[in-house]
Amino acid sequence: MQYHIRAYRETDKDQLNQLAVLAFEQYSHLYSDWPEFSKKVAQMSSLTEHCEILIAAQESKILGAVAYNGPYKAKAEFFKPEWAVIRMLVVNPEYRGSGIGRRLVENCLAHARRDDVQVIALHTSEIMEVALPMYQGMGFEYYAQAPDIHSVKYAIYTHRLAA
Numbered sequence: 090m091q092y093h094i095r096a097y098r099e100t101d102k103d104q105l106n107q108l109a110v111l112a113f114e115q116y117s118h119l120y121s122d123w124p125e126f127s128k129k130v131a132q133m134s135s136l137t138e139h140c141e142i143l144i145a146a147q148e149s150k151i152l153g154a155v156a157y158n159g160p161y162k163a164k165a166e167f168f169k170p171e172w173a174v175i176r177m178l179v180v181n182p183e184y185r186g187s188g189i190g191r192r193l194v195e196n197c198l199a200h201a202r203r204d205d206v207q208v209i210a211l212h213t214s215e216i217m218e219v220a221l222p223m224y225q226g227m228g229f230e231y232y233a234q235a236p237d238i239h240s241v242k243y244a245i246y247t248h249r250l251a252a
Contacts, residue, residue, distance in 0.1 A: 094143055109131060112179035120240065141159070145180075155194065214238075225246075
């Protein structure tokens with residue numbers, strides 16, 4: 090499958106926000122307040138305030154996206170300020186398992202190396218049955234529990250980058 094990774098463009102906003110909801114929709118029954126949670130997810134494009142959003146695109150169609158939050162940028166208090174953070178990896182369910190998520194994460198790792206970061210982190214849940222094993226296979230290790238999100242348990246995973 091042909092696609093490329095590129096930076097977010099303002100014209101991606103609506104399609105990106107719709108994709109984010111679509112990517113999380115399969116878990117809607119697990120969140121105690123899906124309508125409220127989905128409103129937050131539907132604002133993925135707002136992450137551009139503190140993050141670089143990377144887009145996996147096939148021509149004008151967005152297949153996946155991720156937000157890279159660099160060191161010393163505003164982030165949740167359970168992440169250390171000097172860490173880079175991967176936020177909201179989303180892949181269209183039609184294309185899961187095709188390597189898009191891995192390639193987006195690899196791009197985040199490259200950004201972290203560019204920024205001379207020693208640790209990159211993310212938070213995810215065991216309900217993410219495709220993403221969590223992928224992260225672990227890429228070297229992310231359990232670090233600590235994170236606050237639950239609408240009754241879904243989340244944990245912090247970190248990856249130490251080579252000096």
